[in-house]
Amino acid sequence: MLSKNTKLWVSLIALISLLSLASSCSKGGGDEESAGDAGGKAYTAKGNEGSISGVVSYAGAVPEAKKIDTSADAACTSKSPNLTTEDWVVKDGKLANTYVYIKDGTLADNSKIGDYSFPTPTAAATLDQNGCHYKPHVLGVMVNQPITITNSDPTTHNIHFTPKNNPDWNQSQPNGAAPLTHKLARAEVLVPVKCNQHPWMKSYVGVTKHPFFAVTAEDGSFTIKGVPPGKYTVVAWHEGGANGTEKTMQVTVPASGAVKADFSFGASALGQPSSLQMLEAIEFPMLSKH
C-alpha cells in the first residue's frame, strides 16, 4: 500500500498532468485554416454585375467623443496626447466606420448568394496599431484572407481577436517586431479586436464569404462593386453601446446598374437594434422597404 504522503504526491502529479493536457488542447494559438465557410460553387462573373452605393448619415445630436486616459502607458500619452473614442465619428452629419454588407439575397436566376464561393484575395488587409489605437477602426475581409498586423508604436501591444464563430487569438507584439498574420476561417460580423494592455483600443473586423462589403469613409459614403444582379438584404452595422446597432434594407441590383442605399443612425437608436429610423433615408430605386 502507498503511504499517505506518496498518495498526496501522486495526486499532485496527476493534477499537474491533467492541467498540462488541458493546456495543450487550448483553443487559442495558431492560424487554423479549416475548411471554414469557404465552400460553395464558384461564381463566374458574367460582366453584367452592378453596384450598391450610398451614404450613412447621423441624425440628431452627435455623441461627444470621450477623452481616453492613456496615463497607464507613457508611450501612448507621448504619441497620442489627445486620444478620444472613435465609436461615433461624424462629420457634417455623415457617419464614418459603418460596416455595410450583403447579408443574404437571391440572384436573378433565383440561386442564393450564399450558395456561391468567391475567390479569396491573396492581398492582405492591414491592421496597424498606431498611436495606441487601431488603423483602420473597422475592417472588412473575406474568409481566409490574410490580415497583416503591424505595430507602429514605441510600446508593446497584444492583439486579441475575440470572435464567437472563430478561434480566439491573442498574440503579443513588441515595438519593432515583425508583422503578424492572421486569418479567420468562418464568416462573422463582426469580430471585436482589442488590446488587453490598453483596454481602450478597439477595432472590428467583418468577415464574409463574399467580397460584397464596404466600410464608410469620413464622408459617410460607401460603394460595393461587382454585385451580381438580384435582390439582396443589405445591412449597415455600427458599433456603440454593448452590442452595436444594425440597420437592414432590401435592394434590387439591376443588370449592369447601380442601386443607392442610404442609411441613417441616430441618438435614439444607441445600443438597440432598430430599423425604424432607416425608413426615411431610403432613396430610389428601392423596390421594397423593411
Next chain:
Amino acid sequence: MAKGVHRFAVLVACATFFLIIAGANVTSHDAGLAVPDWPLSFGRLFPKMVGNVFWEHGHRMIATAVGLLTIVLAIYLQMRERRRWVKRLGWIALAGVIAQGLLGGLTVKMNLPLAVSAAHATLAQLFFLTTVSIAVFTSPRWIAATPIANDRGEGVSIRSLSVVALIVILAQLVLGATLRHSATWDQDLPTGLLLAHIGGAICVTLILGATVSIALMRYRAEKYIARPAMIAAALLFVQLGLGVAAYITRTASPFDPQPMTPMVAVTVAHVACGALVFASAIVLTLRTFRVVYAEQNNYVLAAA
C-alpha cells in the same frame, strides 16, 4: 504551541486576501490576457509594468509570494504543530495554492474560458477558506476554548445553521465569480446570471442574518462567538450596498471608453468585501463548533 505559527498563519490569510483583491483588479481592468504567455511574462521574470501588464504581472508576483508563504507555513506547521490534522491542513493549503497557480496559467493559455476562469476564482475562495481556518485553529483562544453551551434543545441548531450559511455564501461567491467572468467591462452582464446572483444575495442575507441573530440572542455575552457574528452582520450590510453600487457602475460601463476608476474601485471592493463576509462566516462557524457542543457527541477538548 508557539504564537509564531498563529501569527504566520494570519499573515498568510491576509496575503491571500490581498491576492484576491489583486485578482479582482485583473478581471475589472480586463487585464487577464495582457501577458499572453505563462509562467514567464513576455519570456521574462519581470517585464516593463506598463498599461494592464501592471495588473496581470502584479497579480502573478503577489501569487508567487503567497505560494512561497504557503510553503513556509506548511513546513512551519510540520515542524511546530502537534495536531496531525492541522499539519495536514497545511499541506492541503500548499496543494491548493499549486492547483490555483496552475489554473491561473491555464486561464492564460486557454484565453480565459469561462469555466476555467470561474474555477480559478472559486478555488481562490476555497484557498482563502483554508488559510483562514488554519489561522483560527492555531490561535491561542481556539486551543484554550472550553464548551459554553449545548446546541441541542435550544430550537434551531446554530452549528447546522452556520454551516448552511457558509455553503450559501460560497455558492454566492461562485455565482459572482461566474458572473464577473461572463462579460468584460464593455459587455452587458448576462441577465440570467445577474438575477441568480441577486437571488443569492437575498438567500445569504436571510440565512446569514438568521445565523447572526440566533448567535447574538443566545451567546451575546460570549465575545468569542458574538464578535465574529457582529462583524459578519456589519460586513453583510456593507456588501449589499457595494453590490448595488457595483451594479449601477457596471451597467454604465459598456458606454465608457475604458474601465473607469469608479466601476473598478466599487467592483473590486465588492469582491473584497464578499471574501471578508466569507472569512467572518468561517470564523463564526469554526468557533461555534468549538464551544457549542452537541449533547449526543462525546465532546472532548482538543489537546492544547
